[in-house]
Amino acid sequence: DRQTDKHDALIKLCQYVFGKVFVNLSDVGKVSMCKRIMKAETSSSGDVPFYKIGTFGKEADAFISREKFDEYRNTYSYPKKGDILISAAGTIGRTVVYNGEDAYYQDSNIVWIDNDESIVLNRYLFYCYQMQPWVASTGGTISRLYNDNISKAKITVPSIKEQKLIVGILDRFDTICNDLSAGIPAEIEARQKQYEYYRDKLLNFKKLEK
Known part of the structure; x- marks a missing residue:
């Protein structure tokens, strides 16, 4: 924690002295994702919508139980209100602002930077993401964003x-x-x-x- 505080303080000092600082997204926060949901845990109707890459930013066609949602949200990574969700497959780099509604998101395909807004505002990140600062990996059959691609992306803050x-x-x-x-x-x-x-x-x- 002390190292993190020193790191953040250095970034803020550079912002103050130079007016801006060039950082990797890893300096802003950790790339995070929800706990994996197995197909057997979903249904065509239910309590909480489950967004897969095909329904990201659209209407959900799968749901999970309230019990499973509460368990996973309280035990594993889950976005905070205002975090910017990013599609890591399909339409790479599509963004959706998480507004605090009850919803769950497909692991690895939908991720976010765990940002506390002490260095960069979420809304500023939203516009930076529109400029696609990352380089997607193209070695497989389809292009996708891995955590490393996002972490190494550079933005000006x-x-x-x-x-x-x-x-x-x-x-x-x-x-x-x-x-x-x-x-x-x-x-x-x-x-x-x-x-x-x-x-x-x-x-x-x-x-x-x-």
Whole structure:
């Protein structure tokens, strides 16, 4: 714990002195996942939805019992409200914000960084993830993200104050795009391109020349 405190303090010092710091996602938190659920433990109806990679971000088609959910949630890794869930297979890098609802997620295929927000805000991470900072492994029959791929991914983290400013700007652009979803298609496309331009500008920090 003392080593972790010193490590976090060093990152915060760099944020204060230089305005930003380049870190691996492993510096933010540990890659975590839910306990494995066996097929026999699921059913087509039940108490708690179980999201597999095919239903991630959609409607669940499998469920587990309340007893199993309570046991696994209290005994093994489970996301905190606000954590950003990441798909590690299928549509790699798809993100869903965990809002605290009762739900369970397929191990290894759906993961998250166990982030306490002392270094980086979850909402800032959400936008960083959209830029796909990791390199997926392609040695098998399908591409996928392993924990190591995510841990070694690098992001730029400014101070919490600047993160809040950046998140506020990007959230406003996101709202504008969604509010225009029933409007003129050309305007939607223009706003989306504008949003992507500013997102990349705000998050693309260049390293200082030595």
